[in-house]
Amino acid sequence: MQRVTVGNVEVVALVDLVQSYSAERVYAETADRLGEFTDLLEDGKVVLNFASFLLRADGRTVLVDTGNGPEAQGRLLDELAAAGVRPDEVELVLFTHLHGDHTGWALDRESGRPRFANARYLVPRADWEHYRAQTPPPNSFTRDVAPLESLGALDLVDGEHTISPSLVTLHTPGHTPGHMTVVISSQGQQAYVLGDAFLTPIDVAEPDWVTTWDWSAVPVRETRRMLLSRIEASNALVAASHLPVPGLGHFVRSEGRRSWRGVA
Numbered sequence: 001m002q003r004v005t006v007g008n009v010e011v012v013a014l015v016d017l018v019q020s021y022s023a024e025r026v027y028a029e030t031a032d033r034l035g036e037f038t039d040l041l042e043d044g045k046v047v048l049n050f051a052s053f054l055l056r057a058d059g060r061t062v063l064v065d066t067g068n069g070p071e072a073q074g075r076l077l078d079e080l081a082a083a084g085v086r087p088d089e090v091e092l093v094l095f096t097h098l099h100g101d102h103t104g105w106a107l108d109r110e111s112g113r114p115r116f117a118n119a120r121y122l123v124p125r126a127d128w129e130h131y132r133a134q135t136p137p138p139n140s141f142t143r144d145v146a147p148l149e150s151l152g153a154l155d156l157v158d159g160e161h162t163i164s165p166s167l168v169t170l171h172t173p174g175h176t177p178g179h180m181t182v183v184i185s186s187q188g189q190q191a192y193v194l195g196d197a198f199l200t201p202i203d204v205a206e207p208d209w210v211t212t213w214d215w216s217a218v219p220v221r222e223t224r225r226m227l228l229s230r231i232e233a234s235n236a237l238v239a240a241s242h243l244p245v246p247g248l249g250h251f252v253r254s255e256g257r258r259s260w261r262g263v264a
């Protein structure tokens with residue numbers, strides 16, 4: 001659990017778990033160039049953080065993404081408790097996208113009820129339509145997301161959706177069709193809750209590379225270019241699900257290379 005402020009907005013990184021993956025599998029298309037990035041790997045593996053972000057803005061309590069869930073022994077609920085927040089205090093749950101490592105704690109497995117009992121759940125419309133149309137839909141969609149409709153807790157959103165005066169969504173497709181970023185603006189400061197638009201520090205250095213988890217390469221690259229220009233123009237803080245723990249930091253440039261610098 002790590003807390004920072006952006007103007008009047010509180011951003012709390014909640015780490016569900018950390019897991020390593022073979023870099024050659026994650027970057028199958030560019031595996032021959034991974035030797036340039038051994039400083040960003042651990043024994044040939046990419047180390048992924050799995051973070052959610054709690055936002056306190058304009059009197060609202062918003063949880064962005066809900067981690068892997070109980071099957072993965074994730075710690076999200078402990079992290080939330082460490083931040084001093086009860087699940088029933090969360091008013092809005094927003095999924096940046098509908099992959100299972102972002103929806104895992106959405107429902108209580110035993111009761112089938114929303115784990116965040118008083119929350120509306122904001123779901124990107126294009127992801128909802130994309131995964132619902134698959135036969136069969138992904139297990140995590142059927143388990144975590146589809147029930148929200150009949151439970152009456154689901155709100156589909158797309159485009160620029162204002163959550164509160166300081167919080168606006170952006171459609172940032174590529175990793176998935178409906179992927180969303182949350183832009184925080186308060187007292188002249190900005191932050192971007194990027195979801196999986198950039199998965200690893202390698203994506204920051206090489207924004208044209210794609211991972212095996214990305215849905216479509218062309219929009220991945222367009223989205224990253226757009227985000228980089230906005231983030232660099234405003235020197236914004238970045239909160240990203242899988243960048244190194246706690247997932248809070250900045251994109252910086254030095255010696256011709258763009259890199260990730262985590263908050264101290």
Ligand SMILES: [Zn+2]
Binds near residue numbers: 099102196241
């Ligand atoms: Zn993810």
